[in-house]
Amino acid sequence: EAQVTQNPRYLITVTGKKLTVTCSQNMNHEYMSWYRQDPGLGLRQIYYSMNVEVTDKGDVPEGYKVSRKEKRNFPLILESPSPNQTSLYFCASSSSHTDTQYFGPGTRLTVL
Amino acid sequence: GENVEQHPSTLSVQEGDSAVIKCTYSDSASNYFPWYKQELGKGPQLIIDIRSNVGEKKDQRIAVTLNKTAKHFSLHITETQPEDSAVYFCAAQFKTGFQKLVFGTGTRLLVSP
Numbered sequence: 001e002a003q004v005t006q007n008p009r010y011l012i013t014v015t016g017k018k019l020t021v022t023c024s025q026n027m028n029h030e031y032m033s034w035y036r037q038d039p040g041l042g043l044r045q046i047y048y049s050m051n052v053e054v055t056d057k058g059d060v061p062e063g064y065k066v067s068r069k070e071k072r073n074f075p076l077i078l079e080s081p082s083p084n085q086t087s088l089y090f091c092a093s094s095s096s097h098t099d100t101q102y103f104g105p106g107t108r109l110t111v112l
Numbered sequence: 113g114e115n116v117e118q119h120p121s122t123l124s125v126q127e128g129d130s131a132v133i134k135c136t137y138s139d140s141a142s143n144y145f146p147w148y149k150q151e152l153g154k155g156p157q158l159i160i161d162i163r164s165n166v167g168e169k170k171d172q173r174i175a176v177t178l179n180k181t182a183k184h185f186s187l188h189i190t191e192t193q194p195e196d197s198a199v200y201f202c203a204a205q206f207k208t209g210f211q212k213l214v215f216g217t218g219t220r221l222l223v224s225p
Contacts, residue, residue, distance in 0.1 A: 004155075035215075042118075042201060042215040043156070058212075090155050099144045099205060101213065103155035 002027045004104035006091050012110045013081055021076045021107050023091030030096040032074040033058070034066065036087040037106075043090065049074055081111040114139060114206045118216025125192050126224055133219045135202035136184040144205035145185045146213070147176060151198045159200075160187070192223045 004025045013019055025032065033048040035058075045058030049068040063085055065077040074093075078085060091104040115138040125131050137145075143164035148156035162169045162176045162185065169176050173192075178185040189196055199220050203213040 040121075040217055042116075042217040044215075045212065048212075092155075100146070100158055100161070103148075103157070105153075105155050 002102070004091055004093055004102050006089075006104040006107050008107060009105065010108050012112065014112050015082055016080050019078050019081060019109075021078075021089060021091075021109070023074045023076065023104060024072050025074075025091075025093040025102070026072065027093060027095070027102065028071065029093035029102075030071070031094045031101075032068070033092045033101070034064070034074070034076050035090045035092065036060065037090060038087050046076070046089075081109075083111050085109065086111050114212075114214045116202060116204050116214050116216045118202050118219060120219060121217065122220045122222070124222045124224065127192060127194060129192055129223075131187075131189045131192050131196070131221055131223075133187045133200055133202070133221075134184060135186070135204075135216050136182075137204040137214075138183070139204070139206050140180075140183060141207050142204040145176070145178060146203050146205075147187050148201045148203065148215075149198045150201065150218075156201055189221075192221075194223050194225055197221055197223045 007022045030051050034046040035043040037043050044060050047066040049055045089107045092101040094101045118135045146161035149159045150156045160176050162178050173190045175188040199218045201218050202216040206212050
């Protein structure tokens with residue numbers, strides 16, 4: 001089954017404790033993105049990747065890092081999480097041949 | 113700047129009624145406009161999309177219309193059913209970044225039996 005998976009689905013952590021949210025897709029898509037969803041703000045792009053080893057900032061990149069060492073994986077790294085990063089995070093992927101983005105199930109992060 | 117406005121933020125209808133959600137976008141160069149449905153606890157799923165060379169597109173009970181001159185597009189759901197209850201997001205693709213989608217703020221649709 002074609003899908004985007006994220007782990008963990010839920011995470012509660014404390015300020016300053018480094019964490020990684022994993023994202024993997026099995027559709028051989030070139031493009032991958034991370035979004036955060038906050039009430040009243042919709043989905044905002046954090047980072048995106050056009051292919052292996054090619055990443056760039058989205059609209060709200062502060063406090064986040066990403067890497068793309070393999071085509072299927074695109075982890076989101078919070079080196080020193082803060083309470084304002086409490087949010088619902090989505091990973092998405094798409095092919096270079098279409099515009100359709102496929103979203104993962106989301107990761108709900110709470111930073112205390 | 114890149115902006116998509118979406119209205120209303122909440123919409124309550126009776127089963128069988130029609131629902132309309134409207135979006136406007138800021139960049140006249142945008143040429144791809146998808147609509148996503150997000151059910152509770154799930155990620156957004158594409159339900160319909162339209163490109164700028166088309167004015168209207170239908171898929172069973174769902175239709176999208178696009179007015180490029182006015183820079184707005186709308187989602188129409190006819191004969192609504194309780195399972196249509198969800199949050200709906202519009203988006204526009206901007207040319208400043210690869211496949212960059214800018215999303216509206218979402219509409220919570222509630223269909224009452």
